[in-house]
Amino acid sequence: xxxxxxxxxxxxxxxxxxxxxxxxxxxxxxxxxxxxxxxxxxxxxxxxxxxxxxxxxxxxxxxxxxxxxxxxxxxxxxxxxxxxxxxxxxxxxxxxxxxxxxxxxxxxxxxxxxxxxxxxxxxxxxxxxxxxxxxxxxxxxxxxxxxxxxxxxxxxxxxxxxxxxxxxxxxxxxxxxxxxxxxxxxxxxxxxxxxxxxxxxxxxxxxxxxxxxxxxxxxxxxxxxxxxxxxxxxxxxxxxxxxxxxxxxxxxxxxxxxxxxxxxxxxxxxxxxxxxxxxxxxxxxxxxxxxxxxxxxxxxxxxxxxxxxxxxxxxxxxxxxxxxxxxxxxxxxxxxxxxxxxxx
Amino acid sequence: xxxxxxxxxxxxxxxxxxxxxxxxxxxxxxxxxxxxxxxxxxxxxxxxxxxxxxxxxxxxxxxxxxxxxxxxxxxxxxxxxxxxxxxxxxxxxxxxxxxxxxxxxxxxxxxxxxxxxxxxxxxxxxxxxxxxxxxxxxxxxxxxxxxxxxxxxxxxxxxxxxxxxxxxxxxxxxxxxxxxxxxxxxxxxxxxxxxxxxxxxxxxxxxxxxxxxxxxxxxxxxxxxxxxxxxxxxxxxxxxxxxxxxxxxxxxxxxxxxxxxxxxxxxxxxxxxxxxxxxxxxxxxxxxxxxxxxxxxxxxxxxxxxxxxxxxxxxxxxxxxxxxxxxxxxxxxxxxxxxxxxxx
Numbered sequence: 001x002x003x004x005x006x007x008x009x010x011x012x013x014x015x016x017x018x019x020x021x022x023x024x025x026x027x028x029x030x031x032x033x034x035x036x037x038x039x040x041x042x043x044x045x046x047x048x049x050x051x052x053x054x055x056x057x058x059x060x061x062x063x064x065x066x067x068x069x070x071x072x073x074x075x076x077x078x079x080x081x082x083x084x085x086x087x088x089x090x091x092x093x094x095x096x097x098x099x100x101x102x103x104x105x106x107x108x109x110x111x112x113x114x115x116x117x118x119x120x121x122x123x124x125x126x127x128x129x130x131x132x133x134x135x136x137x138x139x140x141x142x143x144x145x146x147x148x149x150x151x152x153x154x155x156x157x158x159x160x161x162x163x164x165x166x167x168x169x170x171x172x173x174x175x176x177x178x179x180x181x182x183x184x185x186x187x188x189x190x191x192x193x194x195x196x197x198x199x200x201x202x203x204x205x206x207x208x209x210x211x212x213x214x215x216x217x218x219x220x221x222x223x224x225x226x227x228x229x230x231x232x233x234x235x236x237x238x239x240x241x242x243x244x245x246x247x248x249x250x251x252x253x254x255x256x257x258x259x260x261x262x263x264x265x266x267x268x269x270x271x272x273x274x275x276x277x278x279x280x281x282x283x284x285x286x287x288x289x290x291x292x293x294x295x296x297x298x299x300x301x302x303x304x305x306x307x308x309x310x311x312x313x314x315x316x317x318x319x320x321x322x323x324x325x326x327x328x329x330x331x332x333x334x335x336x337x338x339x340x341x342x343x344x
Numbered sequence: 345x346x347x348x349x350x351x352x353x354x355x356x357x358x359x360x361x362x363x364x365x366x367x368x369x370x371x372x373x374x375x376x377x378x379x380x381x382x383x384x385x386x387x388x389x390x391x392x393x394x395x396x397x398x399x400x401x402x403x404x405x406x407x408x409x410x411x412x413x414x415x416x417x418x419x420x421x422x423x424x425x426x427x428x429x430x431x432x433x434x435x436x437x438x439x440x441x442x443x444x445x446x447x448x449x450x451x452x453x454x455x456x457x458x459x460x461x462x463x464x465x466x467x468x469x470x471x472x473x474x475x476x477x478x479x480x481x482x483x484x485x486x487x488x489x490x491x492x493x494x495x496x497x498x499x500x501x502x503x504x505x506x507x508x509x510x511x512x513x514x515x516x517x518x519x520x521x522x523x524x525x526x527x528x529x530x531x532x533x534x535x536x537x538x539x540x541x542x543x544x545x546x547x548x549x550x551x552x553x554x555x556x557x558x559x560x561x562x563x564x565x566x567x568x569x570x571x572x573x574x575x576x577x578x579x580x581x582x583x584x585x586x587x588x589x590x591x592x593x594x595x596x597x598x599x600x601x602x603x604x605x606x607x608x609x610x611x612x613x614x615x616x617x618x619x620x621x622x623x624x625x626x627x628x629x630x631x632x633x634x635x636x637x638x639x640x641x642x643x644x645x646x647x648x649x650x651x652x653x654x655x656x657x658x659x660x661x662x663x664x665x666x667x668x669x670x671x672x673x674x675x676x677x678x679x680x681x682x683x684x685x686x687x688x
Contacts, residue, residue, distance in 0.1 A: 052683050053447060060451035061523055063681045070684040093683045099443040103397060103487075106480035107404035114479060135458060135483055136450035142479065143447075179405055315686035337407045339396050339437045340414040342659035 014039050015153035015188075017049030017092075020069035021059060024076040025214035026290075027198040027207030030257045033080050035157055035193055040086040047151045047322060048082065050074060050315070053092045053099075054143060057136035058127060074311050076217050079301040084314045090322035091315050092147070097326035101146035104333060106139065108175045109168075114138055119164045145169035149185045150326040157191045166190040180336040184329070198257055203232035203250050218301050221291060228287045233279045243275040251279070251286050258289050358383050359497035359532075361393030361436075364413035365403060368420040369558035370634075371542040371551030374601045377424050379501055379537055384430040391495045391666060392426065394418060394659070397436045397443075398487060401480035402471060418655050420561050423645040428658045434666035435659050436491070441670035445490035448677060450483065452519045453512070458482055463508045489513035493529045494670040501535045510534040524680040528673070542601055547576035547594050562645050565635060572631045577623045587619040595623070595630050602633050 016036055018024065024033070039046045050073060055066045070091060077089055092098060114120065120141060124133055136143075141164075148156055148169050156166055166188055173185045199205055200213025207214045215227040231251050237244035246252045246269045255265045268285070271277040304311060334341075360380055362368065368377070383390045394417060399410045414435060421433055436442060458464065464485060468477055480487075485508075492500055492513050500510055510532055517529045543549055544557025551558045559571040575595050581588035590596045590613045599609045612629070615621040648655060678685075 050684075056448070056681075056683075057451050063524070063683055067682055067684045091684060091686050093678075094686055096440055096444045099447045100440045102447070103443045103480070104400070106483065107401050107478045109479050110475065111477045111479055111482050112475040131454065131456040133455045134451045135453050135455055135486065136447070138455050139450065139479055139483070180407070309687065312687040315684070319686050334437075337400075338411055339400075339407055340394075340411045340435060340659070342435050342438055342663050343653065343656040 011043065011045055012155050013045045013047070013151060013153045014155040014157065015047045015049065015148055015151050016157055017047075017051050017147070018073055019051050019055040020066055020073045021055050022069060022209035023072055023216040023218055024080075025207055025209060025216045026254075026257075027200075027214065028076075029080060029217065029293075030195055030198045031159070031193065032157060033077075033082070035195075036087065037081050040083055044155070046087040047153065047325075048077065048087055048089045048318075049147055049322075050089070050091045051147070054140055056093075057134060057140050057143075060134060060136070071308065071311060072218075074315055075301055075304050078304050078311070078314065079297045080217065084318060088321050089314060089318040091319050094319045095150070095323050095326050097323060097330045098143065098146045098150055101150055101326075101330055101333060102139075102143045104337065105142045105145055105172050105176070108172055108179070109142055113168075113171075114141065117141055117164050117168060119161055122161070141165050141168045142172070145172045148188050149173060150329050151322065152186050152325070152329060153188050154186060155191050156188050157193055159197065160192050163190055163192070176333075176336075180338075182332075182336050184332040184336040195257075196253075199250055199253060201227050201231045201250060203248065215290070215294075217294065217297055219294060219298075221295075224290050224294060225287055228283050228290065231283065231286075233282070237272075237279060240278040241275050244272045244277070244279075246272055251282050254286055255289065258286075258293050355387065355389055356499050357389045357391070357495060357497045358499040358501065358535075359391045359393065359492055359495050360501055361391075361395045361491070362417055363395050363399040364410055364417045365399050366413060366553035367416055367560040367562055369551055369553060369560045370598075370601075371544075371558065372420075373424065373561065373637075374539055374542045375503070375537065376501060377421075377426070379539075380431065381425050384427055388499070390431040391497065391669075392421065392431055392433045392662075393436055393491055393666075394434065395436045395491070398484055400437075401478055401484050401487075404478060404480070415652065415655060416562075418659055419645055419648050422648050422655070422658065423641045424561065428662060432665050433658060433662040435663050438663045439494070439667050439670050441667060441674045442487065442490045442494055445494055445670075445674055445677060446483075446487045448681065449486045449489055449516050449520070452516055452523070453486055457512075457515075458485065461485055461508050461512060463505055466505070485509050485512045486516070489516045492532050493517060494673050495666065496530050496669070496673060497532050498530060499535050500532050501537055503541065504536050507534055507536070520677075520680075524682075526676075526680050528676040528680040539601075540597075543594055543597060545571050545575045545594060547592065559634070559638075561638065561641055563638060563642075565639075568634050568638060569631055572627050572634065575627060575630075577626070581616075581623060584622040585619050588616045588621070588623075590616055595626050598630055599633065602630075602637050 016032060036046065036048060050070050052066050052070050059066055074089060082089065144165055145168060158166060170187045173187050176185050177183055198207050200207040200211060202213040204213055215224060233249050233251055234245040252269060259265050360376060380390065380392060394414050396410050396414050400407065403410055418433060426433065488509055489512060502510060514531045517531050520529050521527055542551050544551040544555060546557040548557055559568055577593050577595055578589040596613060603609050
């Protein structure tokens with residue numbers, strides 16, 4: 001690893017990550033993976049957390065799924081160009097310092113405060129948990145605060161629905177520093193990406209494997225084609241000659257996201273609006289585009305997947321580095337709290 | 345340490361401990377310390393946990409108090425005859441495996457289940473937390489389940505008010521073994537001591553430093569004398585010649601607990617019931633008895649307190665041994681769950 005353990009206060013530290021519950025898809029590529037590749041090229045330390053412990057908070061009955069996806073998502077990272085020499089890819093369940101930090105933080109947050117968290121409220125509703133919420137799920141914002149502070153992250157790229165998480169983290173940081181003195185922990189800044197979130201192929205706001213409206217990064221040429229075929233366009237555009245609507249037309253949203261030549265897309269939009277551009281033709285163009293985007297990723301995925309030892313070595317090295325940094329933070333935290341240390 | 349890491353399934357393993365929030369007192373001596381000394385002399389492994397992390401769940405603002413009492417309680421242990429060669433005295437905050445185990449367990453318990461715990465309900469009321477319950481406090485039964493299972497404890501001596509804790513632990517054990525297969529964890533058996541709980545000197549059901557009705561193990565001769573003087577007797581026993589009531593008379597409860605010669609106590613009871621035995625005389629006898637009980641403890645306390653390095657070494661050795669056992673359990677737990685292990 002070329003990364004040093006000690007982070008100077010000037011270097012921004014970014015923390016991102018994923019709950020490994022399913023394969024990464026085009027939505028991840030647009031929403032987060034591309035910006036991570038940018039981060040690693042800029043003057044910025046970056047930790048990318050495979051949040052398998054967090055995935056377990058609502059998948060306790062299916063650790064095999066979480067384990068499988070931990071490796072698969074790591075392969076996705078490497079395939080899209082996350083460089084383990086520049087970014088630290090680490091596995092949450094193998095950084096026990098995070099659990100210890102969470103334990104201390106749990107005393108600084110009230111149950112009422114957690115239950116007020118709008119993101120958690122929404123997610124509890126989505127999952128139909130009602131009163132049968134696993135405690136781990138209710139407290140995951142505290143565990144997330146541990147993730148962020150352990151790595152002394154200053155930048156946390158999140159969707160706007162995740163802003164309450166960063167607010168909760170910073171509340172804990174302030175309460176911690178106020179209670180135990182010193183400045184063991186740093187506040188983090190949420191960075192909401194300017195790129196709009198990629199909708200699902202059905203036009204729904206969020207692309208998600210579990211909603212069945214995603215094209216995964218590992219999709220075969222056939223799966224890509226079928227995904228594009230099913231894509232939501234303008235339901236009013238019945239005949240080719242009719243003028244069509246571009247707004248809310250998922251094919252155009254995807255072209256905006258994946259066709260680098262904006263002039264080409266602008267011409268297509270104008271043509272579609274005038275009438276005379278068939279959905280079939282348009283979809284063929286997007287299909288070509290996506291095939292070009294995903295072919296090299298799929299190819300690299302396949303090569304990397306052959307060498308699982310390499311993937312595991314990457315995770316081991318990243319996790320080792322992450323533990324060093326987290327241990328450093330935890331030492332500061334323990335010192336600030338000042339419980340008895342038995343001599344060693 | 346003469347203790348081995350591997351516990352055969354036949355040897356009972358006892359787990360006891362204290363929240364280090366105040367000095368131990370006569371109530372602890374009668375209610376738990378004496379039985380711990382018995383345990384260590386019998387064919388039984390014993391872990392004694394200085395539960396400083398648990399103490400922090402409702403003392404997050406005062407870690408200095410917890411730290412001070414961790415050492416003081418350890419000195420109390422050694423002074424009353426807990427033998428670190430036979431019992432493992434360990435510090436909870438330095439066994440991070442417990443935090444990790446707790447993290448896994450938190451996903452196996454619902455918020456509703458925790459809120460139904462009668463002991464926690466009662467304690468929340470006592471502390472006036474209402475909705476401002478620290479999350480750490482609400483979840484401490486889960487953390488306690490981690491303590492018990494980490495050490496593969498089979499015997500947990502508890503007051504009857506703590507029985508719901510053992511029930512919660514065994515629910516987690518069953519859910520864990522059912523979900524992840526195998527038998528990584530063992531159920532524990534609560535042992536409710538036959539000795540009645542020692543009341544406070546004011547006659548209230550529970551002796552407690554925070555209620556100001558305790559005589560601590562480190563009490564000076566003067567403090568003992570004043571404690572006995574304040575002791576609740578029979579409020580109807582106005583004149584020496586009057587018959588007095590023995591039941592609910594705290595002096596007699598204490599004589600029952602501390603005077604080994606039961607014939608002596610029986611004679612005193614008969615005399616008191618007949619009338620003619622002054623409270624002052626009776627209290628003088630109890631004072632003598634308690635002075636005899638506490639003098640050697642106070643003397644040993646003083647000697648041990650001079651050598652804090654020795655105390656810390658005891659804690660370090662015990663904590664090291666406890667970590668070995670907890671790590672062993674955690675390895676089994678991780679293997680049963682089967683999340684991805686990055687290569688090392």
